[in-house]
Amino acid sequence: MGKDGKSITLNLRTKQSEADKKALVDQNVGWKTVNAKIDEVRDHLPETWFFKPEDIEASLYIWKTGPLAKLSRHLAERFMSDSWEMETVNGDKREMPATLENGYRFFQQIVEAFPFWKDVMKPDLERVFSGYVGGAARIDLKTSTQSIKDWLAQQLMISMATDPESAPTPLRSMGDGWQSVIRLAALEALTLYPELIRERVVLLLEEPETHLHPHLRRKIRKTLGDLATKGWTIIYTTHSSELVSFEDKMA
Structure with a gap:
């Protein structure tokens, strides 16, 4: 808006001509090219996760933005920043994490x-x-x-046992169905720590019902709905009637 109250439109793709510059010299109008760093741009973009039936293990353990990876890093950061004491078998108390850091340096020396x-x-x-x-x-x-x-960030491992007396089964050895359920459980667990996720999260899922029993499909639908109420954007493709309903279409 110029001083005369009229709108001034500038094409940001074309430099101002000398005549335009003279005409606008007293209008406090101008522009310059600013190159933003990728990290600065990323801070203003939603965090996006794309889950597919065939990338269960990768999305849990390998992706830097995966739910278990984020929880593991959070655990490691708290482990090294919180001050706490551990009582040894001899009854001595050791201050942490200073004792651990000293032990790590000792390990390097030996x-x-x-x-x-x-x-x-x-x-x-x-x-x-x-x-x-x-x-x-x-x-x-x-x-x-x-x-x-x-090292600590790589130690959070999920295992399950059908009863207290049976040996636990590591996640990587479980069937695809259980891995799918645990991945969604990890997503829900992540929402317990709001500082670990951006305010805007876009979750893309390709057929999340794959390998799952019908009652677990309904559980997934509820979990995704809960995540949506926390501000996440949930987009998924499905062939399962348990994940859609006529009420959703009417809402």
């Missing part, structure tokens, strides 16, 4: 000081490699390639 490594294997490897590269090769053990927090 690995490098192991006699077989330091006095036998390390010199052997350096001699052999030096003969190939024509110089003095140095071989070291990199014990610090993974931080404690990174």
